[in-house]
Amino acid sequence: MWLLFAFLAVPLIEIALFIQVGDAIGLWRTLGIVVLTAVLGTWLVRSQGALALGQLRASFSRLDDPTEPLAHAAMILVSGVLLLTPGFFTDAVGFALLMPPVRRAAFAWLRRRVHVERFDLGPGGPERPHGGGPEIIEGDYEDLDRRAGPSGWTRH
Numbered sequence: 216m217w218l219l220f221a222f223l224a225v226p227l228i229e230i231a232l233f234i235q236v237g238d239a240i241g242l243w244r245t246l247g248i249v250v251l252t253a254v255l256g257t258w259l260v261r262s263q264g265a266l267a268l269g270q271l272r273a274s275f276s277r278l279d280d281p282t283e284p285l286a287h288a289a290m291i292l293v294s295g296v297l298l299l300t301p302g303f304f305t306d307a308v309g310f311a312l313l314m315p316p317v318r319r320a321a322f323a324w325l326r327r328r329v330h331v332e333r334f335d336l337g338p339g340g341p342e343r344p345h346g347g348g349p350e351i352i353e354g355d356y357e358d359l360d361r362r363a364g365p366s367g368w369t370r371h
Contacts, residue, residue: 229302236303252306256298259313264291282331286322287315 237245271284290312297309311317 225302225304228304232303248303249301249306252310253299253301256295256306256309256313259310260291260295260298263313264288264295267291283322286325287318290318290321 233245236248267284267288271281271288274281274284294309294312297305297312300309312321
């Protein structure tokens with residue numbers, strides 16, 4: 216139900232803000248601000264996204280829980296979508312999500328509401344030896360009797 220409310224409320228808020236801002240500063244300045252926030256937002260999303268991906272790679276290499284870096288990367292992605300969507304309200308929410316303290320607060324709120332049953336690094340997790348000996352690969356094989364002659368795929 217709240218999703219339906221959001222889909223109805225956000226466009227109405229954006230239309231009201233466009234009318235108010237356009238009336239206060241004029242059409243061309245309003246459009247200029249919308250374009251400027253899209254360009255600035257794209258640049259900020261790229262820089263914040265690169266930092267988030269670096270933190271995600273570091274958590275993978277340390278075999279830490281990647282939940283928080285993944286959540287930050289997802290919030291940065293959402294902020295990019297909001298900043299590219301024309302409007303003042305979506306820009307405000309998008310810029311807010313680019314700020315690390317806001318993302319940390321949103322992550323803390325989500326962590327309280329979402330319960331993770333299990334986190335597993337998969338078979339051979341952190342206790343796996345790193346280069347401690349030969350790697351064994353198991354497999355099945357079948358010994359073909361070659362006395363029956365050539366397979367017919369080649370000429371003699």
